[in-house]
Amino acid sequence: MSTKTLGKIAIYGAVASLLGSGYCYKSIQDNIAGAPYYRKTMSILRNHSGAVEVLGEPIRSKFLSLSSYNNKMDGYNAQLQIPIKGSKRSGTICSWSSRKDTSEEWYVEKVDLELRGSNRQVTIYLGSDDKSTVDEFDN
Known part of the structure; x- marks a missing residue:
């Protein structure tokens, strides 16, 4: 084989690898975003009037950092740090969820909101009750 042919094979192989990696990354993100x-x-966030007021609508989530130690999921516990963006501000939602058995539904234990530029996390959901509002944030 000539060097030119080997070079073409290497380029096509690299392109195929990059496309395959991108597809896998997107599939993993979609699977996580589809998890209960x-x-x-995200439903808790979008239904929290204080968070919606501070962030602005629409509120969108971005890709999770798959390499972050803050994102942990198994069959019984899920701890997520979800980057979010509204029309006014952006930030991060931290969520803790669990279930006792894989046949049970997931229970969201706590949701915190941290706005970009702020070093504080405000709990917007604790168990089944609204814990606080986001009005404490400086706009």
Whole structure:
């Protein structure tokens, strides 16, 4: 084989590898975003009037950092740090969820909101009750 042919094979192989990696990354992100603990967390955020007021609508989530030690999921516990963006501000939602058995539904235990530029986390959900509002944040 000539060097030119080997070079073409290497380039096509690299392109195929990059496309495959991108597809896998997107598939993993979609699987996480479709999980009940993720959907429930985002629903809690979008239904919290103080958070919606501070962030602005629409509130969108961004890709999770798959390499972050703050994102841990197994069959019984899920701890997520979800980057979010509203029309006014952006930040991070931290969520803790659990279940006792894999046949049970996920229970969201706590949801905290941290706005970009702020070093404080405000609990917007604790168990089944609203714990506090986000009005404490400086706009």
